[in-house]
Amino acid sequence: MSEIRYDGQVAIVTGAGGGLGRSHALELAKRGAKVVVNDLGGAVDGSGGSVSAAQAVVNEIEALGGEALAHGANVLEREQVEDMVAKTIEKWGRIDVLINNAGILRDKSFAKLEMSDWDLVTGVHLTGTANCTRAVWQIMRDQNYGRIVVTSSSSGMYGNFGQANYGAAKLGVVGLMNTLCLEGAKNNIHVNTLIPVAATRMTESLMPPEMLELLKPELVTPAVIYLASTEGPNRTVLSAGAGAYSRVVIQETEGVAFLEEDATAENIAANWGTIDDHSTLKELTAGNEHTMKCVQMASKIRS
Known part of the structure; x- marks a missing residue:
């Protein structure tokens, strides 16, 4: 099979300052894409912010001979997302790929969960995904091409103690995909879902070291590269972790x-x-x- 390439394409990866997003951004760049590295630069719980993490990944891409742009948009803030998209169009004139990866955690059992933590976590994961997707949607319709990947979780598909807010949002993005793939089909816009299992800032405290060693983010990224490719599928939920890949079906x-x-x-x-x-x-x-x-x-x- 021929190599999957992204030459001439422009990709936005949210939450790309580290972990999975960084891995996705680097691999897209290695395969020829021009990459917008988006990261608010906050802590795992969403607090704080700095563009330095995104810029560090841009520096890595440029050191490899690629082209990249750092942007610190908070995916919850529509104006910031629209600014990111506008700057991308100004620089490169198109957007072919959107990888919705940004996320935070505020885990507590439902009895102890503050509803402000519900609002923030569901907001970042679900509304943030919708904000970014909406900002590129008309651009992709006009160019009759687009590839969008949303990021779900086994917590959304199957449940996980202490993650009612996170799980609800993560299943929500699957529902978003189910409708968008129907609405985008006539304009050659494919929308797919990734269920990653990886060692990142969000999971490092939840797993023993020997398990974390198996769950390298770089072993999830091949699934993204396939899902977002020109010949990739539509309306597919793909699980990826530790080099294992499987399709999840409702x-x-x-x-x-x-x-x-x-x-x-x-x-x-x-x-x-x-x-x-x-x-x-x-x-x-x-x-x-x-x-x-x-x-x-x-x-x-x-x-």
Whole structure:
């Protein structure tokens, strides 16, 4: 297979001052992309800020012979995001790739969680992703090309104690992808989701050293390079960690349908084995497919 290249393309990577974002930015640059390295430069909990982390990655890219631009936009601040996009267009005239990677953690069990921490974490991960995507969306529509990657988490797909705010936001970006890939398809805009497992500032206190050694950010980045490539997929959730890659799929069973007079909680309980029959699992690709499935099942038992 030929090498995946990004020559002539411009990519924005948020949260790229370290960890996963830095790894993504460096690899995109090595493959020919001009890269906007975005990082607020704050702590893991979102406090503070400095453009120095982003500039350090720009320096690395330039030392490799690449082109890069540092920008310290806070993804929660629309005006700052729009300024980043405007400066990118001013410098290079287009934006082909957006990697939504910026994130913070404020972990507490739900009983102890301050709602201000809920607002901030869901804001950075979900609203921040939407802000950045919205800022490049019309540009990608006008050029009839765009590749967007949003970053989810196993905490969103499967849950994790103490991460109600983080998990809710991370599953939210999957919902965002599901709609954007439909709306962007006619303009050749692909939207995909990454579920990374990596040793970063956000995970270093959660795992033992021997596990962290296996979870190098550089082993996640190949998934991003594929998802954001010209020939990459659309509406795909890809898990990546420690050199292992797998597709994550949301499915539903065939289920059962009842006539109106039989549609009771008791009949659901009595037929739970059929409703929960995993051998009938199927992936649906749009909300209207689910609606039509329900209508067709209801029509079938009435015919």
